[in-house]
Amino acid sequence: MRLLLVEDNERLLGLTRDALARAGYEADGVTTAADARTALGSIAYSVVVLDLGLPDQDGLALLKQIRASGNTVPILILTARSGVEERVRGLDAGADDYLVKPFAQEELQARIRVLLRRPGSLLGRALDLGNLRLDSLSREVTINGTPLSVSPREAAVLEILLRRAGRVVPKKVVEDHLFGLAGEFSSNAVEVYVHRLRKQLTEAGADVEIHTIRGIGYLLACSAR
Amino acid sequence: MIRFGSIRQRLITMHVIAVLAATVVLPLALYWRIETTARNLHERALREQAAQIAQYLHRQADGHWTLVLPEQLRHLYSAGYERYGYAILSASGQVLFSNNGVNQPLSRIKYLDDRLAYFERQVEQSHLFGATVPIRVDGETVWVQVSEDEAHRDVLIDDVVATFLPHVAWVVVPILLALLGVDLLIFHRALHPLEEASLLAQQIGPARTELRLPEARMPRDIVPLVRAVNEALDRLEAGFTMQRDFIADAAHELRTPLAILRAQVEAIDDRGAAAALLSDIEGMARIVNQLIDVAESDTLTITPDDVADLHAVAVEVAAFMAPVAVAAGKSLAVTGDTAPVWVEGKAGALFPAIRNLVENAIIHTAAGTTVDIAVAPDGRISVHDEGPGIPAEWRDLIFQRFWRGDRRRTGGAGLGLSIVARVVKVHGGSVEVADAPKRGSIFSIKLRSAAGAGNVAVSPDP
Numbered sequence: 281m282r283l284l285l286v287e288d289n290e291r292l293l294g295l296t297r298d299a300l301a302r303a304g305y306e307a308d309g310v311t312t313a314a315d316a317r318t319a320l321g322s323i324a325y326s327v328v329v330l331d332l333g334l335p336d337q338d339g340l341a342l343l344k345q346i347r348a349s350g351n352t353v354p355i356l357i358l359t360a361r362s363g364v365e366e367r368v369r370g371l372d373a374g375a376d377d378y379l380v381k382p383f384a385q386e387e388l389q390a391r392i393r394v395l396l397r398r399p400g401s402l403l404g405r406a407l408d409l410g411n412l413r414l415d416s417l418s419r420e421v422t423i424n425g426t427p428l429s430v431s432p433r434e435a436a437v438l439e440i441l442l443r444r445a446g447r448v449v450p451k452k453v454v455e456d457h458l459f460g461l462a463g464e465f466s467s468n469a470v471e472v473y474v475h476r477l478r479k480q481l482t483e484a485g486a487d488v489e490i491h492t493i494r495g496i497g498y499l500l501a502c503s504a505r
Numbered sequence: 506m507i508r509f510g511s512i513r514q515r516l517i518t519m520h521v522i523a524v525l526a527a528t529v530v531l532p533l534a535l536y537w538r539i540e541t542t543a544r545n546l547h548e549r550a551l552r553e554q555a556a557q558i559a560q561y562l563h564r565q566a567d568g569h570w571t572l573v574l575p576e577q578l579r580h581l582y583s584a585g586y587e588r589y590g591y592a593i594l595s596a597s598g599q600v601l602f603s604n605n606g607v608n609q610p611l612s613r614i615k616y617l618d619d620r621l622a623y624f625e626r627q628v629e630q631s632h633l634f635g636a637t638v639p640i641r642v643d644g645e646t647v648w649v650q651v652s653e654d655e656a657h658r659d660v661l662i663d664d665v666v667a668t669f670l671p672h673v674a675w676v677v678v679p680i681l682l683a684l685l686g687v688d689l690l691i692f693h694r695a696l697h698p699l700e701e702a703s704l705l706a707q708q709i710g711p712a713r714t715e716l717r718l719p720e721a722r723m724p725r726d727i728v729p730l731v732r733a734v735n736e737a738l739d740r741l742e743a744g745f746t747m748q749r750d751f752i753a754d755a756a757h758e759l760r761t762p763l764a765i766l767r768a769q770v771e772a773i774d775d776r777g778a779a780a781a782l783l784s785d786i787e788g789m790a791r792i793v794n795q796l797i798d799v800a801e802s803d804t805l806t807i808t809p810d811d812v813a814d815l816h817a818v819a820v821e822v823a824a825f826m827a828p829v830a831v832a833a834g835k836s837l838a839v840t841g842d843t844a845p846v847w848v849e850g851k852a853g854a855l856f857p858a859i860r861n862l863v864e865n866a867i868i869h870t871a872a873g874t875t876v877d878i879a880v881a882p883d884g885r886i887s888v889h890d891e892g893p894g895i896p897a898e899w900r901d902l903i904f905q906r907f908w909r910g911d912r913r914r915t916g917g918a919g920l921g922l923s924i925v926a927r928v929v930k931v932h933g934g935s936v937e938v939a940d941a942p943k944r945g946s947i948f949s950i951k952l953r954s955a956a957g958a959g960n961v962a963v964s965p966d967p
């Protein structure tokens with residue numbers, strides 16, 4: 281699993297690469313659109329993190345070129361522009377996600393984790409947050425290496441929350457993930473799973489917590505130290 | 506000199522004065538004109554009468570005068586008819602003939618020169634108007650005096666003159682009033698483009714710098730002024746845009762250094778020190794965001810076509826801010842109806858406004874409490890915190906730019922609520938703050954419902 285970072289500011293590039301390395305991601309860094317094209321031509325990257333402000337070419341134009349060449353690699357845009365229109369333009373040009381500077385490294389990693397879960401990708405199999413680990417293939421959940429006894433449904437809930445750790449996951453998204461579009465389920469099914477998960481996590485001494493954001497959904501985050 | 510409020514007032518006042526003057530002067534002038542004409546006619550008739558009588562006057566060889574009037578004239582001057590009179594005087598002023606039987610001149614002749622003279626006399630009921638005409642007959646000058654009794658029933662001309670004034674006045678006054686009405690209409694039409702332009706000019710401001718006064722339909726003498734104003738607006742707009750873009754660009758430029766700073770701080774092993782620095786960086790990032798919000802809200806305009814789902818915006822803001830709240834040991838909730846609440850407005854502008862309210866609420870609410878965002882179907886959104894609340898004496902101040910309550914405790918720049926106020930104002934809504942029932946404060950924004958939009962959005966599938 282290899283990531284490509286395209287960012288013209290070398291300091292930010294270096295710091296981000298180091299942070300990703302500490303989290304277990306291997307990343308190549310380039311500072312120009314030309315270098316990015318060369319790198320993409322020779323290596324099949326799992327995710328590209330693309331800054332829109334490049335010295336030799338507009339980032340959006342590069343993005344369109346990558347898509348036009350048939351490359352479907354997940355691309356996360358990094359930008360100093362926060363307007364709604366900018367976001368829409370980026371997503372329209374073929375980006376998969378969008379992150380505004382300044383960002384938390386944890387947030388960047390959480391988003392990369394979501395992008396890694398693409399059909400056919402075996403990479404990013406183990407999902408970690410604090411002392412919690414979930415194997416996305418075997419659905420095994422451990423705290424500090426000690427397994428928890430969670431049902432497959434509970435593991436599925438935990439997985440989707442883990443992939444978007446640090447972000448609010450709408451309840452509707454969890455339900456769709458669990459039951460599909462046509463599934464029959466009781467309206468409080470997700471609440472029941474979350475309740476049981478919470479109990480087990482606290483009992484096992486996890487340093488992560490599932491927060492309920494009433495009216496929207498759930499948020500998995502490291503407990504405030 | 507009287508000072509007039511407006512051009513229209515000035516025109517109307519001047520015009521009314523002119524019309525009033527015309528109402529008085531016009532009939533008088535007409536009256537005077539008719540009277541002189543009538544008098545001239547009258548005088549000519551008298552001279553002709555005198556000449557006619559003189560035709561029948563002759564001097565015999567012995568120096569005696571004879572006057573043989575034909576039947577028809579005799580009848581005219583008969584005593585019974587009483588309308589006309591005559592007297593013929595010799596050069597020395599002695600009466601030769603007269604129809605009044607008393608051998609008196611109709612009017613005493615003052616100077617025996619040969620000048621034509623007119624006279625007027627009041628005799629009992631009759632009002633005599635006459636002429637003394639010197640005429641040469643058979644080599645000698647005689648004075649022929651003729652008169653007419655203007656009070657006589659057959660005399661029409663004076664009646665006409667006498668009744669003229671009241672009658673004409675009643676015709677002239679309505680015509681002049683109608684003219685006044687027509688002129689008011691003309692003034693209105695002539696001034697209309699100016700009034701339209703001034704209404705338009707009122708809308709020109711930081712948010713609508715692109716508006717220009719229309720030159721079409723403007724009176725030609727006003728066009729140079731309009732053009733000059735428009736050119737001045739062009740220059741203002743250019744300067745304004747430059748300044749606004751500068752603020753936004755500068756703020757955007759700050760984001761990359763902040764990202765570097767943040768990445769460095771996150772790499773620090775001392776978690777305690779890192780946490781303090783991170784919160785400072787977040788404060789700076791908030792100010793950067795607010796500068797961009799300020800620049801954007803300055804150019805914000807809303808048209809009736811802009812509709813937004815207030816509930817969706819609330820959910821978006823809550824999802825955006827929840828990680829911040831959770832990291833601060835607090836929580837967030839969206840309560841109230843979950844159905845869309847359509848309001849007039851732009852989601853892209855309402856988002857930063859509500860985000861600022863929620864940011865404030867998260868900062869001020871007590872640890873372990875939940876900030877509650879409630880959306881009501883009538884287009885109201887309220888943010889409820891459990892913080893210290895806003896003292897009554899602050900409530901008018903907090904919405905001002907750069908106003909901060911406690912400068913030492915929060916690292917804010919005092920921009921947040923001014924952005925809220927600005928966005929809400931452009932939306933034609935209102936924002937207010939109240940004490941929450943137990944503790945803390947409730948900030949609520951009321952926006953205009955977009956009644957029609959809801960129907961479109963929930964129209965059933967065919």
Ligand SMILES: Nc1ncnc2c1ncn2[C@@H]1O[C@H](COP(=O)(O)OP(=O)(O)O)[C@@H](O)[C@H]1O
Pocket residue numbers: 795861865866869890892893894895903904905908909910911915916917918919920921922923946
């Ligand atoms: N929810 C709140 N509870 C208590 N005080 C508040 C709240 N919101 C704003 N204030 C007060 O109003 C002042 C101005 O707020 P604001 O304009 O948003 O500034 P800033 O952008 O710095 O937060 C703050 O400094 C604070 O004292």
